[in-house]
Amino acid sequence: MKVELSRSKELDRWIAERHYLKSTPPGAQIRLWILDDTGNRIGAMMWGRPTARNLDQTALLELTRMYLIDGTEPNAESRALALSRKHIRKHLPSIKGLISYSSTGQGHKGTIYRADGWFPVGSTRRRKAGWSSRAERAERDLSPKTRWVRSP
Numbered sequence: 001m002k003v004e005l006s007r008s009k010e011l012d013r014w015i016a017e018r019h020y021l022k023s024t025p026p027g028a029q030i031r032l033w034i035l036d037d038t039g040n041r042i043g044a045m046m047w048g049r050p051t052a053r054n055l056d057q058t059a060l061l062e063l064t065r066m067y068l069i070d071g072t073e074p075n076a077e078s079r080a081l082a083l084s085r086k087h088i089r090k091h092l093p094s095i096k097g098l099i100s101y102s103s104t105g106q107g108h109k110g111t112i113y114r115a116d117g118w119f120p121v122g123s124t125r126r127r128k129a130g131w132s133s134r135a136e137r138a139e140r141d142l143s144p145k146t147r148w149v150r151s152p
Contacts, residue, residue, distance in 0.1 A: 002035050004035055007031070011044045012046070015046065030061070032047075032084055036073075043076070043077075044065075047063055050062045059094065059095060060096070061095050061152075062099045066080070075115060092152075097152070098118075099147060118150040119149060119150070120147065
């Protein structure tokens, strides 16, 4: 398995077609294809600035989307995280920390993060009615999320 940098929005479309949220957030700083040993695309991930405005926007990156196709080898997600961290360390040395969120509403327990050495540092609150809960934004996951952090 390896990761390959993408400078194309094709990756955004690929994820949006497959991810349960059916969308990708704007402002990706890094787009990475996840390739199997024969070079076939088996997944993709997007990294951007933290969505929480109170977090350091220059020293932190947030994993905003990750998707791997069904039937990938065991532990593929955790291996992809490790490979992306290696890429970030090499190409973005100013990044000092990584953040990601697992959705409790989707039953995500953070297993892939634990396997890659991330640790939980709390959770978000359930969102109330407002901008993000409008009917036209029905694909939004408003359930509480567990916040995971790790060094690159």
